Amino acid sequence: MKRALPGVLAGAVTLALPAFLDDSALAVYIFLGLAAMVTVGVSLLMGYAGQVSLGQGAFYAVGAYTAGLLTVQGGPPLAGLLAAPVAAAAFALVVGVPLLRLRGHHLAFATLATQLILLSLAGQLEFTGGDIGLQGIPQFSAGSFEVGGAAGYAYLTWAGLALVMLVTRNVIASRAGRGLRALATSETAAASSGVPVGRYKLAVFSLSAAFAGLAGGIYAFYVGYVAPGSFPVLLSVEYIVMAVVGGLGTVWGAVAGAAVITLLVQVLNVVGTLPGMPSYAPGVLSYAVYALVLIVVVLFLPRGLVPSVAGRLPARRGRSRPRAARPDPDLRT
Amino acid sequence: MSEFLTYLVNGLAVGCGIALIASGLVAIHRVTGVVNFAQGTFAVIAGLSASWLLGAGLPHGAAELAAVLIAAAAGLLTGLVAIGRRGTAPQSSLIITLGVAVLAYAVEIVAWGDQPRSFPGLPGSVTLPGGAEIQRHHLLVVAATAATFVLLTLFFERTYPGKALSACASNPYAARVIGIDVTRMGLLAFLLGGLLGGLAGVLVTPLRPISFDTDVLLMVNGFAAAVFGALRRPGLALAGALLLGVAETLAAGYGYAAYQTEIALGFMLVVMVVQASRRATIHEEAV
Numbered sequence: 001m002k003r004a005l006p007g008v009l010a011g012a013v014t015l016a017l018p019a020f021l022d023d024s025a026l027a028v029y030i031f032l033g034l035a036a037m038v039t040v041g042v043s044l045l046m047g048y049a050g051q052v053s054l055g056q057g058a059f060y061a062v063g064a065y066t067a068g069l070l071t072v073q074g075g076p077p078l079a080g081l082l083a084a085p086v087a088a089a090a091f092a093l094v095v096g097v098p099l100l101r102l103r104g105h106h107l108a109f110a111t112l113a114t115q116l117i118l119l120s121l122a123g124q125l126e127f128t129g130g131d132i133g134l135q136g137i138p139q140f141s142a143g144s145f146e147v148g149g150a151a152g153y154a155y156l157t158w159a160g161l162a163l164v165m166l167v168t169r170n171v172i173a174s175r176a177g178r179g180l181r182a183l184a185t186s187e188t189a190a191a192s193s194g195v196p197v198g199r200y201k202l203a204v205f206s207l208s209a210a211f212a213g214l215a216g217g218i219y220a221f222y223v224g225y226v227a228p229g230s231f232p233v234l235l236s237v238e239y240i241v242m243a244v245v246g247g248l249g250t251v252w253g254a255v256a257g258a259a260v261i262t263l264l265v266q267v268l269n270v271v272g273t274l275p276g277m278p279s280y281a282p283g284v285l286s287y288a289v290y291a292l293v294l295i296v297v298v299l300f301l302p303r304g305l306v307p308s309v310a311g312r313l314p315a316r317r318g319r320s321r322p323r324a325a326r327p328d329p330d331l332r333t
Numbered sequence: 334m335s336e337f338l339t340y341l342v343n344g345l346a347v348g349c350g351i352a353l354i355a356s357g358l359v360a361i362h363r364v365t366g367v368v369n370f371a372q373g374t375f376a377v378i379a380g381l382s383a384s385w386l387l388g389a390g391l392p393h394g395a396a397e398l399a400a401v402l403i404a405a406a407a408g409l410l411t412g413l414v415a416i417g418r419r420g421t422a423p424q425s426s427l428i429i430t431l432g433v434a435v436l437a438y439a440v441e442i443v444a445w446g447d448q449p450r451s452f453p454g455l456p457g458s459v460t461l462p463g464g465a466e467i468q469r470h471h472l473l474v475v476a477a478t479a480a481t482f483v484l485l486t487l488f489f490e491r492t493y494p495g496k497a498l499s500a501c502a503s504n505p506y507a508a509r510v511i512g513i514d515v516t517r518m519g520l521l522a523f524l525l526g527g528l529l530g531g532l533a534g535v536l537v538t539p540l541r542p543i544s545f546d547t548d549v550l551l552m553v554n555g556f557a558a559a560v561f562g563a564l565r566r567p568g569l570a571l572a573g574a575l576l577l578g579v580a581e582t583l584a585a586g587y588g589y590a591a592y593q594t595e596i597a598l599g600f601m602l603v604v605m606v607v608q609a610s611r612r613a614t615i616h617e618e619a620v
Contacts, residue, residue: 052424052427098602098606099602099606101606101609101610102605102606102609103609104424105368105424105427106560106605106609108368108427109368109553109556109560109601109605110601110602110605110606112553113553113598113601113602114602116549116553116594116598117594117595117598117599120591120592120594120595121595124591124592233549234435237431237435240428240431241432244428280442280443280446280447283442283447284438284439284442284443285439287435287436287438287439287442288436288439290432290435291432291433291434291435291436291438291439292432292436294428294429294431294432294435295414295429295432295433295436298421298425298428298429298432299414299418299421299425299429302425
């Protein structure tokens with residue numbers, strides 16, 4: 001019960017917040033939730049399976065375009081939202097078969113290349129609306145229930161995030177999760193212990209893509225239009241920054257990282273648009289903060305915020321301290 | 334036919350620019366094991382500062398030289414951040430150079446604005462016997478690249494620092510045993526990378542205007558070429574870069590300009606996947 005307490009508290013705060021926020025604050029709240037959703041996937045992929053993806057923005061884009069295309073053609077929004085993660089996962093499955101043969105920086109560049117190719121194609125093809133993109137995506141609705149205001153989208157986003165976190169937690173705790181951790185350390189060793197390396201990598205790649213796709217779908221309904229310009233390469237970098245800052249391979253770390261970065265950028269945006277600041281100030285400040293936070297965390301807090309902070313707290317649950325104090329039984333003999 | 338020849342030389346010039354970026358990547362990766370994501374940034378910094386220095390009244394030649402030196406300084410700084418701290422894993426260094434590249438955006442916008450900049454290259458053009466017209470600047474790019482590669486070969490094979498760099502590349506442990514400071518050699522490699530990237534930027538900017546976010550495209554092209562030489566062999570990287578440059582320019586010349594990016598990136602993906610399928614996992618993990 002004690003262990004569930006922080007989760008319950010976080011849930012209660014999350015549910016209560018939209019009632020107190022105005023529309024511009026709600027927009028930040030929604031984007032924070034969407035970023036967290038993608039970052040959980042990045043954290044799972046990088047932290048557990050040890051695969052670097054610089055193309056998570058591509059799956060976000062696939063989700064957004066899927067939801068947009070389906071509903072602009074008159075399809076039901078619910079189908080659009082459900083199709084978004086499915087399409088993103090299917091896309092990841094198709095590109096993952098050749099790409100996941102690569103590892104390390106090769107995979108990073110290959111995923112980056114995938115995003116660039118996708119954006120370039122979306123900017124040229126007729127049915128995606130070219131560079132202008134898709135306009136007039138309807139509000140999200142399910143049956144007779146229509147999500148009107150920003151508060152509705154906030155609940156939708158955070159419900160999606162809760163689902164994503166739950167799925168991730170269960171994957172981590174399962175046999176497959178242990179297999180993933182094993183293959184992150186050594187694929188050869190994992191394979192020789194019977195972990196189906198290729199299949200697991202592909203599955204977790206698709207899962208993280210599905211998370212990004214779901215976020216993209218909600219994004220499309222909330223903003224109402226999608227264009228290639230909405231998904232720059234920097235977006236994928238942002239997710240890496242958030243995952244690394246929060247702590248790779250931790251579910252809460254991903255959420256914390258997304259929150260810290262989003263709020264920091266938001267504060268700097270306010271500072272940057274103060275009267276007397278040059279017009280380029282908001283952009284410059286956000287670039288600088290992404291970069292500096294990323295560099296400082298990688299160099300000085302390589303485990304990320306959440307694990308580092310958690311490690312400093314007194315071990316209340318009596319899990320880490322006794323283990324450290326007791327001499328290892330194997331060493332005594 | 335004359336049209337084809339023009340495209341060919343243009344393509345070779347573009348390819349030479351890519352080759353310089355790729356050789357910087359290879360130099361850094363060989364010695365440090367780090368893939369330097371900020372390699373395109375060096376070119377952008379050099380291009381932008383050359384155009385700024387020319388605008389400030391410096392003569393041609395001096396401005397370009399100063400710009401290349403600025404890029405080399407940027408390379409050294411990147412190296413200090415990326416590998417200066419003991420025990421930084423190459424994977425972490427990659428993420429740090431990613432951070433450096435984004436940080437450079439902020440610096441570049443403050444220093445030079447966010448609009449594309451360019452400056453005139455070598456003016457005039459020559460007509461070949463077949464009737465093909467070739468801009469002099471394209472020839473300059475090709476000649477400068479050829480000279481650079483000759484100098485690089487001499488540097489690596491005839492000078493002490495060059496040999497020390499090669500030693501670190503082939504076996505860092507053994508290099509350290511015989512008294513070579515591997516970290517310092519890594520920094521030297523980053524300096525060299527900055528120099529090469531800067532040279533590419535100065536040569537390419539007159540061909541196509543450059544802005545702060547051009548670095549992604551330059552970097553991806555350079556990486557595509559470097560991958561052709563498995564990120565270790567400058568000669569193969571040069572071949573890959575020339576192939577890439579010619580293919581892109583021909584595609585653009587014959588009406589597929591919009592698909593330039595897809596061609597370059599598709600090429601890179603195919604090369605990488607084929608290479609990966611020919612390597613055993615266990616070998617790669619051991620390295």
